Amino acid sequence: MKKDTVCRMCSSCCPVEVEVVVGKLVSAQRKSFLSQDKRSPCLKLQAAADIVYSEKRLTTPLIRQKDGAFRQAGWDEALDLVASRFQHYKKQTHPEAVGWLRGMAADWGSPWDYANRLMNCYGSPNTIGNGSICFVAREMAHTYTYGAMAFAEAARAGCILVWGKHDADTALGVADAINHAVSNGAKLIVVDPVQTPLARRADIWLQIKPGHDGLLAMAMINEIISQDLQDHEFIECFTTGFDQLREVASRHAIDTIAPDIWLNPQQVREAARLYATTKPACLIDGNGLDMQLDIFQSTRAVACLRGLTGNIDRPGGDVLPQPIPLHPFQARDRLPTGVAPITAAYPLFNTFSASWGNQVQSCVVDAILDQKPYGLKMLVVQAGNPVVTMADSSRARRAMEALEFLVVIDLFMTRTAELADVILPAAGCFEKTQLNRAATRNNPIILQNQVIEPVGQSWPDWKIVFELGRRIGLEQEFPWPTVEAAIDEQLAPVGVTVEQLRQNPEGVRVEGLRHEKYRQEGFATPSGKFEFFSRRLQESGFAGVPYEDGFPENVISFSERQEEFPLIGISGRRDIRFTNSQYRTIPVLLKNEEGCVVDIHPVDAASQQIKDGDLLQITTPKGTITMSARVSSLVHPGSIRIAWGWGDYNPDWNLNTLTDDDTRNPITGTPGQRTFMCRVEKVR
Numbered sequence: 001m002k003k004d005t006v007c008r009m010c011s012s013c014c015p016v017e018v019e020v021v022v023g024k025l026v027s028a029q030r031k032s033f034l035s036q037d038k039r040s041p042c043l044k045l046q047a048a049a050d051i052v053y054s055e056k057r058l059t060t061p062l063i064r065q066k067d068g069a070f071r072q073a074g075w076d077e078a079l080d081l082v083a084s085r086f087q088h089y090k091k092q093t094h095p096e097a098v099g100w101l102r103g104m105a106a107d108w109g110s111p112w113d114y115a116n117r118l119m120n121c122y123g124s125p126n127t128i129g130n131g132s133i134c135f136v137a138r139e140m141a142h143t144y145t146y147g148a149m150a151f152a153e154a155a156r157a158g159c160i161l162v163w164g165k166h167d168a169d170t171a172l173g174v175a176d177a178i179n180h181a182v183s184n185g186a187k188l189i190v191v192d193p194v195q196t197p198l199a200r201r202a203d204i205w206l207q208i209k210p211g212h213d214g215l216l217a218m219a220m221i222n223e224i225i226s227q228d229l230q231d232h233e234f235i236e237c238f239t240t241g242f243d244q245l246r247e248v249a250s251r252h253a254i255d256t257i258a259p260d261i262w263l264n265p266q267q268v269r270e271a272a273r274l275y276a277t278t279k280p281a282c283l284i285d286g287n288g289l290d291m292q293l294d295i296f297q298s299t300r301a302v303a304c305l306r307g308l309t310g311n312i313d314r315p316g317g318d319v320l321p322q323p324i325p326l327h328p329f330q331a332r333d334r335l336p337t338g339v340a341p342i343t344a345a346y347p348l349f350n351t352f353s354a355s356w357g358n359q360v361q362s363c364v365v366d367a368i369l370d371q372k373p374y375g376l377k378m379l380v381v382q383a384g385n386p387v388v389t390m391a392d393s394s395r396a397r398r399a400m401e402a403l404e405f406l407v408v409i410d411l412f413m414t415r416t417a418e419l420a421d422v423i424l425p426a427a428g429c430f431e432k433t434q435l436n437r438a439a440t441r442n443n444p445i446i447l448q449n450q451v452i453e454p455v456g457q458s459w460p461d462w463k464i465v466f467e468l469g470r471r472i473g474l475e476q477e478f479p480w481p482t483v484e485a486a487i488d489e490q491l492a493p494v495g496v497t498v499e500q501l502r503q504n505p506e507g508v509r510v511e512g513l514r515h516e517k518y519r520q521e522g523f524a525t526p527s528g529k530f531e532f533f534s535r536r537l538q539e540s541g542f543a544g545v546p547y548e549d550g551f552p553e554n555v556i557s558f559s560e561r562q563e564e565f566p567l568i569g570i571s572g573r574r575d576i577r578f579t580n581s582q583y584r585t586i587p588v589l590l591k592n593e594e595g596c597v598v599d600i601h602p603v604d605a606a607s608q609q610i611k612d613g614d615l616l617q618i619t620t621p622k623g624t625i626t627m628s629a630r631v632s633s634l635v636h637p638g639s640i641r642i643a644w645g646w647g648d649y650n651p652d653w654n655l656n657t658l659t660d661d662d663t664r665n666p667i668t669g670t671p672g673q674r675t676f677m678c679r680v681e682k683v684r
């Protein structure tokens with residue numbers, strides 16, 4: 001039988017059609033506006049049955065015994081134990097000693113709201129997401145510029161500028177749109193330090209020095225303004241701070257900047273002109289900007305290009321979302337006033353949106369190890385694997401070990417789960433119904449609909465949170481007998497029900513798609529304008545216009561020790577087979593560990609007689625890992641690309657052993673997990 005749902009095995013949230021035979025998932029296919037032969041393939045989805053029915057799935061709750069080993073337990077016993085610890089901290093210390101750390105995998109829609117609701121009603125502000133290293137930090141920069149995160153209408157664009165994103169690996173719906181537009185003649189510009197498959201297709205590929213995107217954006221702004229290619233009407237009527245932007249940009253001449261950031265001035269000029277003169281043009285920015293020490297200003301500078309060229313919210317440009325008004329489920333008003341979260345040092349990031357809340361995950365480690373700003377004693381880790389995905393893994397591991405009580409909610413036994421006192425087995429995306437963020441951030445609402453029963457004794461995240469809530473005395477706050485009842489209540493403001501969504505698997509549109517909404521409504525910024533200049537930022541002591549106070553000295557971790565660590569390490573490709581640290585235990589995806597390599601340029605390889613397949617030691621001030629070399633000119637001399645995500649499968653390959661968490665972006669608390677100075681040596 002064919003059933004419709006949404007895949008959430010990565011953050012793409014693709015609508016899919018699943019084939020279910022006698023209650024078992026046998027295969028799944030991604031839906032797309034493109035015909036089957038033109039769709040970007042997803043190897044994970046092809047392996048969906050192997051993932052769902054993997055023998056490695058956790059199938060019962062596990063409780064750590066006195067001898068250190070885990071034993072199987074029933075849900076009542078495990079949840080009662082967890083609930084008793086919640087009660088303990090409330091009575092013996094204070095509720096804010098309990099934290100809830102969320103990884104990316106359970107999605108940021110309802111599952112994030114439910115966890116926040118439980119913690120707020122319990123009395124702890126410490127529900128912490130990992131948005132400081134993911135797209136939330138980028139979203140904040142967009143929001144501070146034009147009120148929300150824009151997304152590209154690439155299929156209709158005449159020119160597509162892709163900046164640090166690789167959708168063929170990470171967001172297949174967008175990859176389909178790019179393919180469609182480019183096959184129909186759209187121009188393609190790619191900004192990426194690596195020669196990715198997309199870079200090879202580009203009309204112009206700017207192989208930028210990692211971490212220096214802000215300088216490129218300012219040089220492009222300068223070029224566009226000095227050639228008078230900006231959108232005069234848009235700037236005059238709908239923006240603030242154009243004169244200041246022009247002045248700051250004028251300090252960024254292409255001829256001086258380009259060589260410093262490994263680019264050819266003429267190529268940068270052509271890119272700026274092509275982007276500014278082809279209408280409509282969209283700009284797709286990605287995680288290549290995130291995880292960087294300079295994340296906020298560089299993304300702001302890139303975002304300014306959208307307004308400078310007037311492409312914001314125009315058809316085929318970068319469209320602003322029309323979010324679905326939801327009944328608020330986080331119960332923020334229930335949190336006692338006067339309890340600051342452990343992320344209090346990042347007030348702008350904590351408050352920039354109505355639903356994101358606290359997203360500086362490094363603060364969890366500070367609180368546990370350094371009692372800064374106060375101690376955390378107990379942590380629930382839901383849908384994340386911080387021991388390998390957070391910066392400075394040794395420190396993150398020490399923190400998990402130092403906790404008095406650690407609960408992990410996951411599908412698999414991870415390096416983080418191994419350290420837990422209680423493990424609660426979660427159901428996967430095909431085994432539960434949920435309202436994803438992608439479904440409510442913009443029209444249409446598409447339901448992630450349960451298509452098979454949970455594997456073993458696993459429970460969907462919603463049920464775990466609701467049942468735990470009830471056991472800590474929050475029966476009234478979690479009254480819903482089913483998730484359908486909860487979703488119906490959340491969607492009540494728009495009058496859409498789960499039943500309706502199930503009958504309309506292609507989605508239910510709450511309002512029609514509209515462009516240039518700013519003409520009637522303005523932008524959702526304090527001035528109501530597109531803010532090249534932000535007074536809010538200036539009043540908080542930050543640059544009102546990107547880089548008005550100069551370009552930061554060290555945008556790459558450990559750059560002050562370049563002599564010892566001369567190469568720029570780049571955190572590597574998000575292989576379509578995997579999602580972050582996940583799925584290496586699935587043999588059809590593992591493919592003999594294919595792809596677990598360090599790309600090193602022939603010039604750098606020759607200087608140490610490195611050949612393909614040689615085992616290399618990669619070292620930073622934080623630690624050393626070993627990995628095989630692949631001599632390749634995909635990377636620029638002076639940089640290496642290190643395979644990402646292998647640290648759960650084999651700690652020797654844990655990239656975050658190398659990364660730093662001591663220096664962070666002052667606004668978003670982002671450490672430099674994307675780029676860092678390092679050195680390589682051949683293992684003799």
Ligand SMILES: Nc1nc2c(c(=O)[nH]1)N[C@H]1C(S)=C(S)[C@@H](COP(=O)(O)OP(=O)(O)OC[C@H]3O[C@@H](n4cnc5c(=O)[nH]c(N)nc54)[C@H](O)[C@@H]3O)O[C@H]1N2
Pocket residue numbers: 102103104105106130133134135287291382383384385386389390391409410411412414426427428429461571572579580581582644655656659673674
């Ligand atoms: N150096 C470096 N560091 C990085 C990155 C990088 O590229 N380089 N990427 C960063 C980014 S952008 C992110 S978002 C983070 C990701 O960091 P994490 O969120 O820690 O990412 P994953 O490794 O995907 O771990 C997700 C875990 O959730 C489990 N899981 C899957 N589905 C579900 C579910 O439905 N419910 C529950 N309860 N569990 C589930 C999986 O089994 C897995 O163990 O890593 C960051 N760290």
Ligand SMILES: Nc1nc2c(c(=O)[nH]1)N[C@H]1C(S)=C(S)[C@@H](COP(=O)(O)OP(=O)(O)OC[C@H]3O[C@@H](n4cnc5c(=O)[nH]c(N)nc54)[C@H](O)[C@@H]3O)O[C@H]1N2
Pocket residue numbers: 010011012104134135163164165166167169170171191192193194196208209210211212213285286287288289570573574575576577578579580581645674675
């Ligand atoms: N298959 C798969 N899909 C995923 C994930 C996964 O792990 N695997 N993870 C999910 C998550 S959590 C996220 S956040 C998204 C992220 O997905 P994307 O936004 O596409 O990000 P990445 O693929 O990490 O990086 C995109 C590009 O940035 C480039 N880059 C690296 N450093 C720089 C730099 O300094 N400047 C510029 N301009 N570019 C740079 C990289 O070479 C890469 O080609 O993907 C999601 N989807």
Ligand code: SF4
Pocket residue numbers: 007008009010011012013014016030042043044045170171172
């Ligand atoms: S890209 Fe693949 S794994 Fe990710 S949501 Fe889409 S179908 Fe699922």
Ligand SMILES: [Mo]
Pocket residue numbers: 104133134135
């Ligand atoms: Mo992410």
